[in-house]
Amino acid sequence: MQFGAKPDAITDNSKALSTAWSEACTNNGGGVVLIPALGRFLVLPLLLQGPCHGFIHIQLDGELLAPLNENTGDYWLSIDKVNNLFIDGLGRLNGRGSTAWPSASHNRPISMKLTGINNARISNIKSYNSKLFHFAVHGCRDVTFDHVTVIAPANSPNTDGIHVSLSSGINIMHSTIGTGDDCISLGPGSKFINITNVQCGPGHGISIGSLGKYPNEEDVFEVTVRDSTFLGTTNGARIKTWSSSYSNMVSKVTFLNLQMNNVKNPIIIDQSYCPHSCGPNEMSQSKVQIKDVRYEGIRGSSNTQVAVDFECSQVFPCQGIVLQDINLPFNGGGRTTANCHNVRGSAFGHQLPPSCL
Secondary structure, three states: OOOOOOOEEEEEOHHHHHHHHHHHHHOOOOEEEEEOOOOEEEOOOEEEEOOOOOOEEEEEOOEEEOOOOOOOOOEEEEEEOOEEEEEEOOOEEEOOHHHOOOOOOOOOOEEEEEEOOEEEEEEOOEEEOOOOOOEEEEOOEEEEEEOOEEEOOOOOOOOOOEEEEOEEEEEEEEEEEEOOOOOEEEOOOEEEEEEEEEEEOOOOOEEEEEEOOOOOOOOEEEEEEEEEEEEOOOEEEEEEEEOOOOOEEEEEEEEEEEEEEEEOEEEEEEEEEOOOOOOOOOOOOOOEEEEEEEEEEEEEEEOOOEEEEEEOOOOOOEEEEEEEEEEOOEOOOOOOEEEEEOEEEEEEEEEEOOOOO
């Protein structure tokens, strides 16, 4: 507000936020940008760039409002090339997406895009009703999301909670994500990812992929998803690759201690992902190799009879898939089943559904 911002939900405060950022960023030893809890600040699409002269801290206590029109480029707030970034506070990002969702435009903006960030912590803030993804993390290292809340209706299209690509050392913990697409999606080049204590639902689950759509995608490896709960989601632990794909690899993935409540596909590998152009029952020709994936302590209830669904590639069958202590009864009563195509692996301990490995 020192730079003229007005919390009236009408004034364009982009210049004020941009100036506050520049002052904090160029201050030797670091600086804080405070968005106070005094109301709703309208901000038009804005790029906040580094490098800065020290740490930079955005304290979001008020509410930032996105513009209503949807064709505003690929982001609403973009933070680029910064080391030691901290975003926290009691406030929220309001993407005001409901006007944009019905439109077929793919040009909807991501609410907060982080690119080329090293060492960041995003905590306690809330993101509502993004027009596209809520958060996108691309080309970043060592970023932690802690006690973050993401909210959008189940029918809002492509509103992924947190999308990660070409990044390493990403931690997502103690967070609640309910949205219209994946709660968390891990794209090509996601490595050393730790997801702990996340509540997901509504939404499409926690997904690796879809992979293999473009040539020269980077591999995905060292991913752990643990101690998390899925509530009425379409998928639980999902890995998906395009049916006719370029080559790539997913390896060293662990899904541990997960509670599935009324989940449609609790455990699923889908290598015939092809939303628009595949014929029915076409076998997967995916060139993405999936190996060394462990599912341990997955329990709760399945909303369909097929609780474990491994639809792997004919060309590169899944390898080293391990199921241990799985208990997924059918929500409607009766037994669940497991489906295995082109998969090699082993099963230990209690298995419901009976394992097909």
